[in-house]
Amino acid sequence: MNNPVETYRERAATEAECIRKIEDRYGKKGIGWTQTSRSTVTISNGFLGLFPKDGVEIGFIVNKQSYSPFTVQESFEESKARILEKTGNRIDAPTKTMLKTLDEIKEMIADNQAKLSASVPVEHENITKIEQILTENEFSPAYIQKITDRLRKDFSLEDLDNFDLIQTQVVDWIGESISIYPLEIIKRPQIIVLVGPTGVGKTTTIAKLAASYLREPKFNNGRNFNIGMVTIDNFRIAAKEQLEVYGNYMDVPVRTAETSLDLKKNIALFQSDGIDLILVDTIGCNPRDIEKMAEIQHILELEGSKTEFCLAIAASTKTSDMKDIIQKFEPFGYNSVIVTKFDETTRVGNLISVLSEKRKPVSLITTGQRVPQDIEKASVVRFLINLTDFNINRNRIEKKFGGSEE
Ligand SMILES: Nc1nc2c(ncn2[C@@H]2O[C@H](COP(=O)(O)OP(=O)(O)OP(=O)(O)O)[C@@H](O)[C@H]2O)c(=O)[nH]1
Ligand SMILES: [Mg+2]
Incomplete structure (x- = not known):
């Protein structure tokens, strides 16, 4: 397959000035580079971009093989x-x-x-630098390509020379590619179901959520919640006991459900007991185990009730597995992803790439084994401050994307 043609743009007050700037970098027109377009543009000027004036923009490609x-x-x-x-x-x-x-x-x-x-340089050095940083953060090749294409398209040569400027823009683009899902308690009772692969931290997250809605103003906004927990992980005695330990400790009732009917009955019972928030823990399943997936899905059929399904994925999951999990759990109709074990990874690029590619928003992040402390509502800032090698101005990104709970 041929490489895509890389188009650059340069702007200046006049066409001659524009050509001079490009020739300074890439050599003679027609030898070092070839013009592909010319348009008149408005160039912002002066303090805060005031006093705009007319200018010329030339689109061109760099001739990688200018000598035959x-x-x-x-x-x-x-x-x-x-x-x-x-x-x-x-x-x-x-x-x-x-x-x-x-x-x-x-x-x-x-x-x-x-x-x-x-x-003759084939790529602007600052684009190469951005590429290296994104690779270091383990962003996917497709995600990196999108960013560098956008840099070539949106930035003039002069602006590309300004590394700080493009770095700030790239961090903003990454931030804009992260979608956040606010997990709100709207209905009473609100049902939240956690599904996901084995061992990602579903049960622990359910316990953290219960404790947070009981005590944490960041979660309950100062309101009182009556909470109940249900486990449909009835296949393993240990699983039920695990949730009961947390339930006893927090004084939160725990019920078990083996069938769809059981689950409906338990939910009805909780409702008549005045429970506002019902947290449902499920058995972990391997996305390749289609039969088990279908069985759990069948148990969880809760027509008519406003149920929030969340898919729990561990942050350190391999990119290809993450894509597989996101797709295989699609039949559950989950609205958001809970990223667990965020503390176990130092690189978040693959996670951001996959979530953005699959257009999945994140509702919660869990950051350790401690119950209830290690859970927070997801925020763009939380992802961005985990990037390495970028010079991140926390105040600026908090202003732009809102704060984080960290
Ligand atoms: N480092 C870290 N460990 C976590 C986190 N959340 C859970 N764990 C640990 O992961 C292990 C599995 O947690 P569980 O909550 O039992 O996982 P699960 O998804 O319910 O597992 P199954 O029910 O077997 O599918 C436990 O040792 C937890 O302490 C987290 O955010 N960070
Ligand atoms: Mg479990």
Whole structure:
């Protein structure tokens, strides 16, 4: 497959100035680069971009292969043939000298052009730097490509020279690609169901949520909640006991449900007991175990009730597995993703790439094994401050994207 053509843009007050700027960097027009478009634009000027004025924008591509030895050779061979034709193919002394000189010039030009071609940069160094930082953060190749394409499209050469400017813009683009889902308690009772693969931290998260809605103003906004927990992980005695330990400790009732009917009955019972928030823990399932997935899905069919389904995914999950999980759990109709074990990863690029590619919003982040402390409402800032090698101005991103609970 051919590489996509990389188009750059340059702006200046006049076309001549624009061409001069491009030639300073990429050499002569037609040799180092080729113009692809020309348009008149408004250039902001002066303090805070006031006093805009008319200007010219030139779109161009950098000629990666501006020298073809074949072309040079051909034209010289043609000249030699012409000289020989004139002398009737006789190679006397002056003709020999002329041909030798021609050969020398040919070599000299080819040599110079090869040097020129080697020195033509194929990519702006700051784009390469951004690419390296994004790779270091483990963003996916497709995500990186989108960012660099956008830089080439939206930034003039002059702006590309300003690394701080493009770094700030890239951080903003990353922030804008993260979607947050506010997990609100709207209905009473509100049912929240956690589904997800085995061992990601569903039960622990249910316990953290129960404790947070009981005590944390950040979660309950100062309101009192009566909470109940249901486990449909009835296949393992330990699973039920695990939730009961937390339930006893917090004085939160725990019920178990084996069938869809059980679950409906338990929910009705909780409702008649004045429970406002019902947290449902499920058995972890391997996305390849289709039968078990279908069984759990069947138990969870809760027609008519406003149920929030959340998919729990561990932050350190391999990119390909994450995509698989996101897709295989789709039949549950989950509204948001809970990113668990955020503390166990130092690179968040793959997570941001997959969530943005699959258009999945994040509602909660869990950051450790401690119940109830290690849970927070998801925020863009929380993701951005975890990026490495970018110079992050926390005040600026908090102003732009809102605060984080950290
Ligand atoms: N580091 C870290 N560990 C966590 C976090 N959340 C849960 N854990 C740990 O992960 C392990 C599994 O947690 P569980 O809550 O039992 O996971 P589960 O998804 O309910 O597991 P199954 O019911 O077997 O599918 C436990 O050791 C938890 O302490 C977290 O945010 N960070
Ligand atoms: Mg569990």
